[in-house]
Amino acid sequence: EADIYQTPRYLVIGTGKKITLECSQTMGHDKMYWYQQDPGMELHLIHYSYGVNSTEKGDLSSESTVSRIRTEHFPLTLESARPSHTSQYLCASSPRTGLRSGANVLTFGAGSRLTVL
Amino acid sequence: AQSVTQLGSHVSVSEGALVLLRCNYSSSVPPYLFWYVQYPNQGLQLLLKYTTGATLVKGINGFEAEFKKSETSFHLTKPSAHMSDAAEYFCAVSDPDYKLSFGAGTTVTVRA
Numbered sequence: 001e002a003d004i005y006q007t008p009r010y011l012v013i014g015t016g017k018k019i020t021l022e023c024s025q026t027m028g029h030d031k032m033y034w035y036q037q038d039p040g041m042e043l044h045l046i047h048y049s050y051g052v053n054s055t056e057k058g059d060l061s062s063e064s065t066v067s068r069i070r071t072e073h074f075p076l077t078l079e080s081a082r083p084s085h086t087s088q089y090l091c092a093s094s095p096r097t098g099l100r101s102g103a104n105v106l107t108f109g110a111g112s113r114l115t116v117l
Numbered sequence: 118a119q120s121v122t123q124l125g126s127h128v129s130v131s132e133g134a135l136v137l138l139r140c141n142y143s144s145s146v147p148p149y150l151f152w153y154v155q156y157p158n159q160g161l162q163l164l165l166k167y168t169t170g171a172t173l174v175k176g177i178n179g180f181e182a183e184f185k186k187s188e189t190s191f192h193l194t195k196p197s198a199h200m201s202d203a204a205e206y207f208c209a210v211s212d213p214d215y216k217l218s219f220g221a222g223t224t225v226t227v228r229a
Contacts, residue, residue, distance in 0.1 A: 004160075006160075031215075033216075035219075040126060040221060040222070041221055042121075042218070042219050042220060042221045042222075043207065043219040045216060045217075045218075048216065058216075059218075090160060090161070092160075092161075094215075104149065104211050104215035104216070104217060105151075105163055105166065106153075106161070106163075106217060108153075108160030108161040108162070109160050110158070110159050110160045111158075111159075111160055
């Protein structure tokens with residue numbers, strides 16, 4: 001079944017540790033996104049990619065980095081986690097072609113909830 | 118720049134009552150508008166979308182939304198709430214590059 005998977009679902013980690021949040025999709029989507037979600041706040045776009053070897057920063061500045069070496073995989077890395085990074089991170093994807101085919105209808109993963117102590 | 122404002126962070130309704138969630142948008146181009154729903158411990162799912170054409174859009178689970186350009190609104194309604202409608206609902210607008218800007222969400226609770 002075509003889907004989008006995020007691991008880990010929950011992570012509690014100490015300050016200064018390096019973490020990678022994994023995101024994989026089996027739908028063959030070209031576009032992938034990372035959103036940050038905090039209670040009562042808008043979802044903020046922190047990274048996006050329109051294809052392999054393409055990555056861009058989103059509207060919200062983030063100390064995280066991303067890579068897109070394979071179409072299906074879009075991991076997010078924090079080199080040194082801090083308590084301010086505590087949040088839920090949502091990965092999403094969408095197909096590439098024009099709006100009429102649903103270019104910006106996003107399919108979301110279940111999220112990775114990160115807690116940094 | 119595109120932005121969305123959702124009026125009311127929490128809405129409580131009785132089972133069987135009307136659900137009305139308000140969304141106003143700001144867009145520099147003709148907007149594409151979306152409603153997503155998030156159930157506990159899950160990602161967001163598309164409820165419905167407006168791109169062009171008919172301004173009344175029907176979605177899944179009995180929800181519908183009406184695009185009103187003059188009011189820059191895209192309110193979400195359901196005539197009769199069900200317990201399973203308890204969730205968080207997000208309104209979103211697409212920018213010209215097809216990236217979505219989301220509102221802060223409205224949490225719906227349904228009273229038996």
